[in-house]
Amino acid sequence: MTADLTINNLHVTVEGQEILKGLNLEMNKGEVHAIMGPNGSGKSTLANTLMGHPAYHVTEGEVWFKGQNILTLAPDARSRLGLFLAFQYPSTIPGVSVSNFLRTALNARYQQPGPADSGNGQGEGKGLSMRDFRDMLKSRMAMLKMDPGFARRYLNDGFSGGEKKRVEILQMAMLQPEIAILDETDSGLDIDALRIVSEGVNQLMSPNLGVLVITHYQRILDYIKPNRVHILLNGRIVLSSGPELALELEERGYDWVKEQFGQSALGPGTAA
Numbered sequence: 427m428t429a430d431l432t433i434n435n436l437h438v439t440v441e442g443q444e445i446l447k448g449l450n451l452e453m454n455k456g457e458v459h460a461i462m463g464p465n466g467s468g469k470s471t472l473a474n475t476l477m478g479h480p481a482y483h484v485t486e487g488e489v490w491f492k493g494q495n496i497l498t499l500a501p502d503a504r505s506r507l508g509l510f511l512a513f514q515y516p517s518t519i520p521g522v523s524v525s526n527f528l529r530t531a532l533n534a535r536y537q538q539p540g541p542a543d544s545g546n547g548q549g550e551g552k553g554l555s556m557r558d559f560r561d562m563l564k565s566r567m568a569m570l571k572m573d574p575g576f577a578r579r580y581l582n583d584g585f586s587g588g589e590k591k592r593v594e595i596l597q598m599a600m601l602q603p604e605i606a607i608l609d610e611t612d613s614g615l616d617i618d619a620l621r622i623v624s625e626g627v628n629q630l631m632s633p634n635l636g637v638l639v640i641t642h643y644q645r646i647l648d649y650i651k652p653n654r655v656h657i658l659l660n661g662r663i664v665l666s667s668g669p670e671l672a673l674e675l676e677e678r679g680y681d682w683v684k685e686q687f688g689q690s691a692l693g694p695g696t697a698a
């Protein structure tokens with residue numbers, strides 16, 4: 427029995443430097459997994475690689491999802507297959523409203539079935555009518571306690587840090603992925619926003635959704651409760667355990683992990 431998402435011996439280079447050095451990770455839909463790790467350990471590299479960002483070169487390894495090695499697929503095909511990434515640093519698209527962006531993204535996700543699509547019951551092949559789209563957008567924005575006027579604003583143009591993060595989760599709520607990676611979605615959110623966004627993610631949780639939460643802090647995990655917590659250090663998952671591991675890290679930091687598992691206590695890119 428293999429996991430819904432299986433990452434096997436993943437090696438990734440960025441700008442000629444190896445960042446991921448044989449990363450293994452398995453997760454199932456219906457589960458929440460957290461990845462924690464020092465700055466520069468490769469967390470965003472993993473997220474970007476899973477989505478097929480062209481700057482990240484896979485030199486070895488496989489990522490299995492829905493019966494195929496997704497590393498051979500283009501980013502849009504991965505999205506259609508049900509993968510989603512909420513970016514650590516969402517980009518701005520001036521001239522494209524939030525509403526238009528989401529409608530375009532939804533149509534792209536559902537109009538053409540992905541290769542070897544096993545069907546996820548979300549109505550691929552059919553576009554969403556304008557009316558259905560608006561109803562869905564309204565209800566998801568209400569769930570995330572967003573002002574409806576947001577939908578008309580240009581994507582992330584002049585948005586505050588927290589507003590950008592909330593729009594990322596709105597995207598997730600609209601696209602209904604099967605594996606969602608949240609890369610430091612908690613950073614920049616105020617205390618109320620963190621709770622609202624987390625509750626939104628929890629409402630989206632189902633046996634058909636797995637969430638990978640990348641975070642530095644325990645706090646988001648108080649709301650979005652992880653089944654497993656993994657430590658990424660120097661391009662590898664060096665330790666996986668239950669939710670108590672996040673509490674231990676909060677208390678003790680990473681020195682003990684580096685002592686136990688690091689070849690050196692220095693991250694990649696740091697002068698030795």
Ligand SMILES: Nc1ncnc2c1ncn2[C@@H]1O[C@H](COP(=O)(O)OP(=O)(O)OP(=O)(O)O)[C@@H](O)[C@H]1O
Nearest residue numbers: 440441445464465466467468469470471481694695
């Ligand atoms: N596009 C890129 N160009 C150059 N170097 C990169 C690029 N992406 C990542 N790196 C390098 O890869 C290493 C890992 O970066 P990554 O963003 O994956 O770390 P992280 O674990 O997400 O850190 P943080 O906790 O600070 O977000 C860093 O040394 C970084 O400078």
Ligand SMILES: [Mg+2]
Nearest residue numbers: 469470471514
């Ligand atoms: Mg990062």
